[in-house]
Structures are given as C-alpha cells and as structure tokens.
Amino acid sequence: xxxxxxxxxxxxxxxxxxxxxxxxxxxxxxxxxxxxxxxxxxxxxxxxxxxxxxxxxxxxxxxxxxxxxxxxxxxxxxxxxxxxxxxxxxxxxxxxxxxxxxxxxxxxxxxxxxxxxxxxxxxxxxxxxxxxxxxxxxxxxxxxxxxxxxxxxxxxxxxxxxxxxxxxxxxxxxxxxxxxxxxxxxxxxxxxxxxxxxxxxxxxxxxxxxxxxxxxxxxxxxxxxxxxxxxxxxxxxxxxxxxxxxxxxxxxxxxxxxxxxxxxxxxxxxxxxxxxxxxxxx
Amino acid sequence: xxxxxxxxxxxxxxxxxxxxxxxxxxxxxxxxxxxxxxxxxxxxxxxxxxxxxxxxxxxxxxxxxxxxxxxxxxxxxxxxxxxxxxxxxxxxxxxxxxxxxxxxxxxxxxxxxxxxxxxxxxxxxxxxxxxxxxxxxxxxxxxxxxxxxxxxxxxxxxxxxxxxxxxxxxxxxxxxxxxxxxxxxxxxxxxxxxxxxxxxxxxxxxxxxxxxxxxxxxxxxxxxxxxxxxxxxxxxxxxxxxxxxxxxxxxxxxxxxxxxxxxxxxxxxxxxxxxxxxxxxxxxxxxxxxxxxxxxxxxxxxxxxxxxxxx
Amino acid sequence: xxxxxxxxxxxxxxxxxxxxxxxxxxxxxxxxxxxxxxxxxxxxxxxxxxxxxxxxxxxxxxxxxxxxxxxxxxxxxxxxxxxxxxxxxxxxxxxxxxxxxxxxxxxxxxxxxxxxxxxxxxxxxxxxxxxxxxxxxxxxxxxxxxxxxxxxxxxxxxxxxxxxxxxxxxxxxxxxxxxxxxxxxxxxxxxxxxxxxxxxxxxxxxxxxxxxxxxxxxxxxxxxxxxxxxxxxxxxxxxxxxxxxxxxxxxxxx
Numbered sequence: 001x002x003x004x005x006x007x008x009x010x011x012x013x014x015x016x017x018x019x020x021x022x023x024x025x026x027x028x029x030x031x032x033x034x035x036x037x038x039x040x041x042x043x044x045x046x047x048x049x050x051x052x053x054x055x056x057x058x059x060x061x062x063x064x065x066x067x068x069x070x071x072x073x074x075x076x077x078x079x080x081x082x083x084x085x086x087x088x089x090x091x092x093x094x095x096x097x098x099x100x101x102x103x104x105x106x107x108x109x110x111x112x113x114x115x116x117x118x119x120x121x122x123x124x125x126x127x128x129x130x131x132x133x134x135x136x137x138x139x140x141x142x143x144x145x146x147x148x149x150x151x152x153x154x155x156x157x158x159x160x161x162x163x164x165x166x167x168x169x170x171x172x173x174x175x176x177x178x179x180x181x182x183x184x185x186x187x188x189x190x191x192x193x194x195x196x197x198x199x200x201x202x203x204x205x206x207x208x209x210x211x212x213x214x215x216x217x218x219x220x221x222x223x224x225x226x227x228x229x230x231x232x233x234x235x236x237x238x239x240x241x242x243x244x245x246x247x248x249x250x251x252x253x254x255x256x257x258x259x260x261x262x263x264x265x266x267x268x269x270x271x272x273x274x275x276x277x278x279x280x281x282x
Numbered sequence: 283x284x285x286x287x288x289x290x291x292x293x294x295x296x297x298x299x300x301x302x303x304x305x306x307x308x309x310x311x312x313x314x315x316x317x318x319x320x321x322x323x324x325x326x327x328x329x330x331x332x333x334x335x336x337x338x339x340x341x342x343x344x345x346x347x348x349x350x351x352x353x354x355x356x357x358x359x360x361x362x363x364x365x366x367x368x369x370x371x372x373x374x375x376x377x378x379x380x381x382x383x384x385x386x387x388x389x390x391x392x393x394x395x396x397x398x399x400x401x402x403x404x405x406x407x408x409x410x411x412x413x414x415x416x417x418x419x420x421x422x423x424x425x426x427x428x429x430x431x432x433x434x435x436x437x438x439x440x441x442x443x444x445x446x447x448x449x450x451x452x453x454x455x456x457x458x459x460x461x462x463x464x465x466x467x468x469x470x471x472x473x474x475x476x477x478x479x480x481x482x483x484x485x486x487x488x489x490x491x492x493x494x495x496x497x498x499x500x501x502x503x504x505x506x507x508x509x510x511x512x513x514x515x516x517x518x519x520x521x522x523x524x525x526x527x528x529x530x531x532x533x534x535x536x537x538x539x540x541x542x543x544x545x546x547x548x549x550x551x552x553x554x555x556x557x558x559x560x561x562x563x564x565x566x567x568x569x570x571x572x573x574x575x576x577x578x579x580x581x582x583x584x585x586x587x588x589x590x591x592x593x
Numbered sequence: 594x595x596x597x598x599x600x601x602x603x604x605x606x607x608x609x610x611x612x613x614x615x616x617x618x619x620x621x622x623x624x625x626x627x628x629x630x631x632x633x634x635x636x637x638x639x640x641x642x643x644x645x646x647x648x649x650x651x652x653x654x655x656x657x658x659x660x661x662x663x664x665x666x667x668x669x670x671x672x673x674x675x676x677x678x679x680x681x682x683x684x685x686x687x688x689x690x691x692x693x694x695x696x697x698x699x700x701x702x703x704x705x706x707x708x709x710x711x712x713x714x715x716x717x718x719x720x721x722x723x724x725x726x727x728x729x730x731x732x733x734x735x736x737x738x739x740x741x742x743x744x745x746x747x748x749x750x751x752x753x754x755x756x757x758x759x760x761x762x763x764x765x766x767x768x769x770x771x772x773x774x775x776x777x778x779x780x781x782x783x784x785x786x787x788x789x790x791x792x793x794x795x796x797x798x799x800x801x802x803x804x805x806x807x808x809x810x811x812x813x814x815x816x817x818x819x820x821x822x823x824x825x826x827x828x829x830x831x832x833x834x835x836x837x838x839x840x841x842x843x844x845x846x847x
Contacts, residue, residue, distance in 0.1 A: 009489050016491035020396065023388030024406060027465075030458045031413050034424055089319030096316070106320050109327045115512075115579035116330065117519025119546045120572050123553060123565060124333050147326060154323070166651070167689040171753070173650045175760060176679030177706030178305045180312035185706055189693040208417020211521035211546070215553055235419045235522075242423040243526060250427070257420045264415050280692040280742075301708075302673055 035261070042258025045251050051259075055221060061248045065256050067223040071138065071231035075217060076203055078142025078227065083149040084199055090150075091157035092183060106154075114151040121147055121212040130216060136230040141217025145209060149202035156201060160194025161187065193278035197271050204267040208260055210235035234260045330572070338566035341559060349566060355532040355548075357556065362563035364570050366534045370542035371571075373449050373535055374524060375517035378456035379464075379510060386461045386513075390468025390506070391494060398473065414462035422526030425455045430527070442539055447529035450538040455523045464513040471505030471589065472498060505589035511582030519575045521546040545571040596623040598763055598794045599644065599681075604660035606639050606648070606818075613639040613656060615818040621764070621811075626786060626795040628805035628826065631815035632841065637798045640815065641766050644796070645681040646674045664763065679707070682757030684767045688749035690741040690756070697737040699752055700724060703760040723755040728785055747778025751785065758793070765789075767797040771804065783808050802842060806830055814838045 049064050056063030094103045125144040130136055164187055172182040188195070210233075213219070218230040219240060225231075234256050241253035341349060341362065352363040389410065397403040430446035437444040475498050483497045499506070529541020530551050543551065545567050553564050599621040606614035614636045621627050629637045639656060642648040646669060648656045662669045669677045690699045700720045704711060711719075720737070724730040729751045733744070741752055750770055757765050767786075771779040786795055786808055799805050805812055805826065812826045814835070822835045833839045 009492070013489040013491040016494070017396065020388045020391050023384050024392045027385050027389060027413070027461055028409055031409050033428065034416060034420075035412070037424060037428060038420065086319045086322060089316050090323050093316040093320040102317075102320060102324070106323055109324050111583050112576060112579065113323075113327055115515050115519070115575050117521060117546055117571055117575055119519070119521040119549050120330070120334075120568050123549060123568050124330050126553075127333055127337055127565075128329075150323060150326070165689070167685055167687060168691060170647055170650055170683075171685065171689045171691070171756075172702070172706055174645060174647050174678055174683035174685075175703035175706055175756065176675045176677075177703070178309050178675055180308055181706045181708065183312070186691055190691070192693070204415065208419065210417070210419040211550060214550060235417055238419050238423055239522065239526070242419075242426055253423055257423060260417060261415075261420060264417065265412070268411070268415055302675065305675060305708075306673070 038254065038257050038261055041251065041254035042256075042261075045255030046258060050252075050255055054223060055252070056248075058246065061251075063252065065234070065237060065252065065259075067220065068232040068234045068237040068256065069259075070223060070225065071217065071220070072207065072233045072235075074138050074225065074227060074231055075141050075145055075213070075233055076207060078139060079145035079149055079206055080199065080203065082143060082146035083202070084153055087150050087153035087198075088157050088188075088195060091154050091161055092187075094154075094158055095161040110151045110154050113147070114155075118148060118209055118211040119214075121145075122215050125212070126215040133228070135228075136216060136218035138217055138224070138227040138229065138231040141213045141231065141233070142227070144212035144216045145206040148206050148209060148212060149199075152202040152205060153195075153198045156198025157191070157195050160191040160198070163194070164190045190280055193274055193280065196274050196278070200267055200271040200274065204264045204271070207264055207267070208235050210239050214239075234263075334565060334569040334572060338562055338569050341562045341566050344559070349563070353534060357552070357560040357563070360559055362559070362566070364545070364567055366532055367543050367545040367548050367567060368570070369534050370449070370528065371518055371544040371546070371574075373538070373542070374452045374456060374528065374544055375514055375520075377449065377453035377538060378460060378517050379514055381453060381457035382461045382464055382513070383510075385457075386464035386468060387506075389461070389465035390472050390509075391498075393465070394469040394472025395494060395498060396490075410462035410465055413458065414466075418459065418520065418522040419526075421455050421459055422523035425451060425523060425527045429454060437539060445529055445539070445541050447527050448539050448541045449528065449535055452524045452528040452544075453538070455527055456517050456520060459520065459523065460513045460517050463516055464509050467509030467512060467586075468502075468506055471502045471509060471586075474505070474590070475501045502589075504585055508582045508585035508589060511578055511585065515575050515578040515582060518544075518578060519546060519571065521550050525550040545574075597621065598623045598665060599796075600663040600666075601644075602661045602663070604640070604643060604658065604662065606636070606643055606656045606658045608656055613818055614643070614658075617660075617820045619813060619820060619823055621794060621796055623794055624790050624792070625810040626790050626797060626808055627811040627813060628809035629796065629798045629813045629815060630800065630802065630805050630841075633800060635815040636818035637815045638768055641768055641796065641798050644764075644766055645669075645678050645683055647678065647683060649674060675707070679703070679760055680762050681764045681766060682760055682762035684750070684753050684757055684765065684770045686769045687773050688746055688753050690744075690749050690752050692740065692742050694740070695738045696733050696741045696744075696752065699741050700755050700759050702756055719759050723759040724752075726758055726785075726789065727751040727755040728781065729755060745778065747774050747781060750774060750778070750782060754782070754785065754789075758789070762793060764794045764796060767795065769798050769800065772800070779804075814841065816841075 049062060051064060051069065052066050053064035054067060055065065090106060094106055097103045121144045125140050129140040129143060168186055168190055169182055172186040213233055213236050217233055217236065219236040220230040220232045238253045238256050238260065241249040345362065349362055349364055352361065353365055354361045355363050355366050389406065393403060393406055397406065429451055433451050434444040434446040479497050479501065480493055483493045488496065524544050525547035528543060528547050530543055530547070531541035532543055532548065535542035549564050549568055553561070556564055597620040601617055601619045604614055604617040605612065617640060629641065631637050639648065643658050644662060664677065664680060691702055694702060697720055698705065700723050701716050721730060724733065729748060732748060741749060744752060771782050783804065789795065797809070809826045811824065812829045813820055814822045814829065816837050822829060822833060822838045829838065830842060833842060
C-alpha cells in the first residue's frame with residue numbers, strides 16, 4: 001500500500017468524480033418535482049377569472065385571487081419607496097467614507113440585518129406599528145418587507161459604486177461640479193444598472209415572504225387598496241389556503257403558487273437582461 | 283474656426299454669489315442626508331434588539347430564569363419555557379445541515395473545480411438559483427401535498443403513528459432550501475484556492491481527486507465551515523416551510539419522527555392568538571432566536587472574513 | 594516677461610507623514626505651455642492636483658498641503674473649490690468621458706453639472722466651438738447624440754479637452770494626457786495644445802522628454818518632490834544648470 005499503482009489511483013479518481021456528479025445531479029430532482037407540480041397543478045387553475053375576480057365562498061369551486069395580487073403589488077411598492085432611497089444613500093455614505101468608523105459599523109449592521117429571521121421582522125414591526133395604530137395594515141407589512149430589502153439593496157449598490165471609476169468622479173469635480181451634483185448626475189447614472197439589479201433582486205426576494213406579513217399586513221379576504229387597512233398577499237393566501245382542509249382551496253393555492261413562482265423567475269430574468277443591456281462600460 | 287469672444291467672462295460665466303451659497307447649502311444638506319440614512323440603518327438593528335428586550339422584560343421580571351430552566355410551555359397555565367423550541371430548532375436545523383452536506387459539498391466541488399464554465403456548469407448554477415428563488419411558503423405547501431403522504435406511508439411501514447409532519451419532514455424540506463445557499467458559498471470558497479497550489483500538486487503527479495482531498499479541501503476548510511455556519515443560521519431562522527411541516531407540538535421532541543415546534547414556528551403559530559404574558563413570552567422566544575441567529579451568523583461571517591484575508 | 598496667471602508659494606504636500614511635494618515656488622505664465630517633468634514618483638502629479646484642489650476630492654487618502662497658490666493674485670485656498678475648478682480645468686491621464694452621456698452632453702457637462710441654464714442654441718454654439726477647437730467637430734458632428742464610448746482613445750481624450758474648454762477656463766491642467774494613446778493620436782493632441790494656448794494657459798505633466806521639448810514654452814523639472822529647475826524649455830534642454838536635470842535629460846536615470 002505504500003506505493004499504490006497508478007491504475008488503482010485512476011480508478012479512485014474516476015470513482016470520486018462519479019460520486020460528485022451523482023450527488024450534484026440528485027439536487028435536480030427536487031427542483032423538477034417542485035416546478036413540475038407547480039406547473040401541472042397550477043396551470044389548470046389559472047384563467048381569466050382566477051386573476052381578475054374575488055374568491056368564491058368556502059367549498060365552492062372557482063373564484064380568483066385579485067385581492068392578493070393587488071395586495072402584493074401595494075406591499076412591494078411601499079417596501080420599495082421606503083427602502084430604496086435610504087439604501088442608496090447609505091451605500092453612497094459607505095462608499096465615500098470606506099474606512100470611517102460609522103461605515104464599518106454600518107457594514108456590520110447590514111450583515112447582521114440580513115441574518116435576522118423574517119418572523120422577527122414581523123413581530124417587531126407589529127410592536128412598532130400595528131400596536132400603536134391599533135390595526136393591521138398594508139403599511140406595516142410594507143415596512144417589514146422594506147427592512148428586509150434594505151441590506152440587499154445596500155450591498156448591491158455598494159458593489160456597484162465600487163466599480164464606478166474614481167476618474168469619473170474627478171472629471172466631474174474638476175469641472176467645478178458640486179459634490180451632490182456629481183453624485184446625482186455622474187455617479188448614480190453610471191451605476192444605475194447595478195442599483196436597479198439590486199432593487200429587482202430585493203423585490204424578487206420579498207415578493208414571496210410570508211412570515212413578516214403574518215402579523216402586519218395580516219391578510220384580508222376582500223379587495224382593499226387603503227394602505228392603513230389590512231391587505232392580502234399572494235404568499236399569505238398560499239399559506240392560508242394550503243393549510244385549509246378544502247381541496248378547492250388547495251387548487252387555488254397551486255394556481256397562486258404558479259403565479260408567484262413565475263413572477264419571481266421572470267423578475268430574475270429581467271434582472272439579468274438589465275445587467276446585460278444597461279451596463280455601462282467604462 | 284470661430285473664436286470665443288475676447289470679452290467672455292472667464293471661469294464659465296462668473297458664478298453669482300447667491301448660487302454659490304446655495305451650492306454650499308445643498309452640499310451640506312446632501313452630506314447630512316447621507317449620514318442620516320447611514321445612521322438610521324444602524325438604528326434599525328439597535329431598535330430591533332431594544333424592542334425585543336423591552337417587550338420581553340416583564341416575563342423575566344415575573345418568572346426569573348424559569349424560561350430557560352423549566353421544560354413546559356403551557357400558555358393556559360402561564361408556564362413558559364423556551365427549551366422545547368430550542369430543542370426543536372436545533373434538531374431540525376442540524377438534521378437539515380446533515381442531509382444537505384453531501385449534496386452541497388458535491389455541488390461546491392463540481393462548480394468550484396470540475397466544471398467552472400460551459401453549458402453544464404450554467405445548468406447546475408441555474409438549478410441552484412431556481413431552488414433558491416422559490417418562496418418558503420411554496421416549499422411548505424409542496425411538502426404538505428407531496429412529502430407528507432410519503433412520510434406517512436414510511437411511518438406506517440415502520441409501525442409508527444403516521445403523523446406525516448414532524449422533525450424529519452421539516453428537515454428534509456429545509457435541507458433542499460439550504461443546499462443552494464451552502465453550495466454557492468462553498469463554490470466561491472473553493473474557486474478561491476490559488477491555482478499555483480493546485481499546479482504544484484499536479485506537478486508532483488497527483489490525480490484530480492487527490493488534489494481535491496489534499497490541497498483544495500484542506501486549504502478551503504475554514505471557508506467551507508463558515509459556509510455551513512451561515513447555512514445553519516438560515517435554517518435556524520427559517521419560518522414558513524417549517525411551520526407548515528413540523529406538526530405544531532409544544533413538547534420536547536423524542537425522536538426525528540415526532541412533531542415539534544421551532545422557535546420561529548411557535549411564534550408563527552401562536553402570536554396571532556396570544557395576549558398578555560403569552561405574547562410577552564413569544565417575544566422572548568423571538569429574542570432568543572435573534573440572539574442565536576446573530577451569534578451563528580457572526581461566527582460564520584468572521585470565519586469567512588479571516589479565510590478571505592488569510593487565503 | 595508675460596503675465597503670471599498662477600503663482601505657487603512655499604507649497605508642501607504630505608500623505609500622512611510622507612512628504613510628496615517640498616517647498617515649491619513657481620509662476621505659470623499666461624498663454625504659455627508649461628511642462629512638468631521628472632522621473633516617476635517625483636511628485637509631479639500630486640503637485641498638479643493641488644493646483645485646482647482636486648486632491649481634496651478623495652476624502653480618505655487626501656494629501657495635506659501647506660503654502661499658497663494664487664490665481665490671478667487671488668488665494669485659491671480662500672476661494673470655494675467649485676470656483677477654483679471652474680477656472681482651472683483638468684484633463685486626466687486616461688480619457689474619462691461620462692459613459693452615460695451623449696457626446697453633446699459630455700461637452701456641456703460642466704454647465705449641466707453646475708446647474709447653469711442656457712438656451713438650446715447657446716449650448717449648440719458652445720458645443721460646436723469647443724469641438725471645433727479640439728478638431729473633433731468634423732469627426733463627430735453626425736453622432737453628437739450618441740454616447741461617446743465608441744470613440745477611439747484619442748477622440749475620447751479630445752472630447753475631454755473640449756469638455757474642459759467649454760467652461761472657458763483660465764488654465765487647463767493636463768496629467769500625462771497622451772500616455773494612454775498611440776503616436777498618431779498623441780501628435781494630434783500636441784498640435785491641438787499648440788493652437789489652444791492662444792486662449793488659455795496650459796500646464797502639462799509628462800514623463801516624455803521629447804513631448805516636453807516639442808510643445809512647451811517653459812519646463813519645470815521635479816525630483817523627489819522638489820522643483821530642481823525651472824525656466825524656458827530651450828534653456829533647460831540646451832543648458833541645464835542642475836546636474837540631476839542634465840542626467841535626466843540625457844537618459845542617465847529615470
């Protein structure tokens with residue numbers, strides 16, 4: 001055994017490679033099973049009514065999910081409006097003062113925020129907003145989702161800003177431009193594709209979040225567009241319907257799952273296109 | 283060639299004093315806005331922690347440390363202990379890491395070493411990205427509809443009570459959810475192993491698998507460990523899929539088939555209907571959960587940072 | 594002797610504890626080209642960047658300076674940096690047109706970025722004049738509204754010069770503007786600078802002796818942060834006083 005033959009070692013080598021390939025390929029199975037079921041069961045549930053009408057009564061077939069589609073849209077809009085300006089400004093601050101103590105603390109905070117379980121977002125925002133306002137609301141849900149988006153957008157914006165060459169900033173400053181104009185008209189436009197990518201990434205992440213919404217947006221079987229009242233959301237609907245005992249509701253949940261997955265995947269696809277098409281070469 | 287008029291004011295139209303002052307003001311305003319945004323991000327994290335501590339304080343004031351020393355969670359009797367959920371959380375998350383380990387290692391090695399580019403690499407990458415993109419609640423739903431019956435029939439064969447839901451069911455789904463994350467971290471770490479080291483080993487006649495075992499894995503060990511820490515942090519905090527599949531039982535789990543609750547799932551299950559001390563106790567569970575995930579993530583991030591600097 | 598546009602008195606610049614520029618005194622003359630030469634690491638770029646206070650832009654790695662710089666008799670330390678930079682334009686080593694702006698917008702970027710509003714036809718005139726002065730008009734007049742990134746390196750650099758000229762500055766600083774360009778593009782830029790000096794004072798950092806000899810009226814020779822010798826280019830090249838200057842010019846180091 002001191003000097004194993006070359007052929008023996010080659011057999012071992014091939015065996016190991018085979019093993020790696022085998023285990024890696026097995027990961028494909030759950031994906032196919034997941035997507036397969038969602039597609040098979042979901043596509044059947046989807047039609048014009050499903051998207052544009054309200055749910056039917058308990059145990060009745062048919063009915064739609066327009067209320068949760070609207071709710072999800074409202075929640076996403078609130079989250080984006082609240083988080084993106086803060087996130088971009090924060091990233092600009094870190095980028096301007098990379099070695100500053102506050103920047104280091106912010107970086108640490110961003111890492112930690114990213115690790116906070118989503119259910120915690122839910123209960124903290126419940127304490128902050130739902131308790132004092134005395135009711136569940138789309139606004140509270142949007143705040144919870146916005147906080148979840150913060151670290152994603154901060155990180156991707158920071159990465160993007162790092163790529164914007166210092167020479168562009170200097171070129172603008174050398175023309176006598178004030179710093180804020182340099183940021184608004186040179187640095188941010190140059191990094192636009194990266195920032196947009198981060199925002200889309202963040203949206204695709206929060207679109208499927210359920211836990212932060214359980215005690216904030218809460219869910220609502222009716223159509224609501226008042227942001228200070230509870231709204232439904234696609235993931236909430238999937239949760240409520242899938243844990244119900246009614247097969248009709250299960251089928252609605254499959255349809256909603258299909259739409260949610262399709263939305264997330266399409267968003268990912270768009271993100272890639274944005275990266276390719278809008279990227280500015282320096 | 284048209285010449286500029288000789289009388290043109292130099293320095294681009296000599297800026298008026300008022301405009302300069304307005305620039306200066308805006309400059310200051312802008313800088314403070316950036317600082318303000320940064321500090322507000324800092325405050326969010328601090329406020330999270332403070333909120334949880336303040337809101338769970340009444341529980342500790344009334345019951346002292348029984349939260350950490352007793353074993354019963356019975357809200358009707360005002361008995362609150364975090365231990366059943368701590369046990370449930372650790373069992374599900376560790377089991378899921380165990381299940382995920384061979385798969386994510388295989389993916390990391392495949393994508394970090396064997397298949398760095400090309401259509402197959404892209405395909406594998408897309409698979410992991412797709413898996414990572416599917417929302418938790420859909421994993422849970424799928425688990426209820428497909429995995430639960432399978433586990434039930436397995437339990438019947440083994441002569442157990444066919445709950446279908448329980449630690450194993452939750453861990454299986456959880457492992458599928460964390461494989462993409464662990465694998466992508468592992469791939470990054472493995473592809474950071476310097477080419478010279480690998481070449482040195484090849485130059486001595488090593489086969490590829492020998493390079494993997496004797497050069498790549500030892501070199502990347504701390505980074506891979508860090509990756510599993512971060513994946514563990516995810517698993518510990520994962521809520522929806524686990525809530526839907528773990529069986530919602532507030533007792534210390536007796537085995538991998540028994541229904542249980544994790545810290546996240548008990549909050550999801552009970553917070554909506556809780557009031558008074560029950561709510562306070564659930565917030566205290568949240569505090570423990572936040573501290574636990576915080577520590578795990580901190581450990582993971584610092585090991586990763588050291589690997590990236592040292593490596 | 595011609596008018597002094599820019600006067601530097603007792604200028605020192607430090608990075609941390611390291612001195613990069615050492616007690617420099619120099620006057621730059623109106624409508625002349627002055628070359629700043631010296632071996633790499635001699636502080637010539639740092640010196641140039643002090644002249645329009647662009648060294649202040651990088652907050653974290655900013656050089657600390659002592660001494661005074663006067664623009665037409667006014668101390669630039671007491672002026673707002675915005676004003677300083679509008680009157681002292683700059684062209685960088687690597688062409689850096691704004692990648693997200695059209696050629697047209699690049700030329701008037703200085704106005705846009707400063708929020709100076711003008712009528713469209715006034716901007717049209719400025720764009721045409723500036724591009725004409727940089728001999729770029731004929732080449733790009735049909736693609737004014739395209740992004741400037743498809744231009745060749747030399748064209749991009751002339752666009753950057755046009756951008757600086759559009760602000761109608763007193764002085765233009767150029768930091769090795771041709772080091773990233775091929776010989777033909779370099780020749781074009783040198784020719785251009787020669788024409789431009791009718792209207793503007795030019796200070797150019799170069800490590801290329803031949804270039805300094807070809808285009809400059811005055812030459813300043815820097816060595817290890819010190820200004821060793823300063824005079825007309827003719828004098829400095831034919832009859833240098835300092836031994837180190839002579840060594841450099843004859844290629845014995847550097």
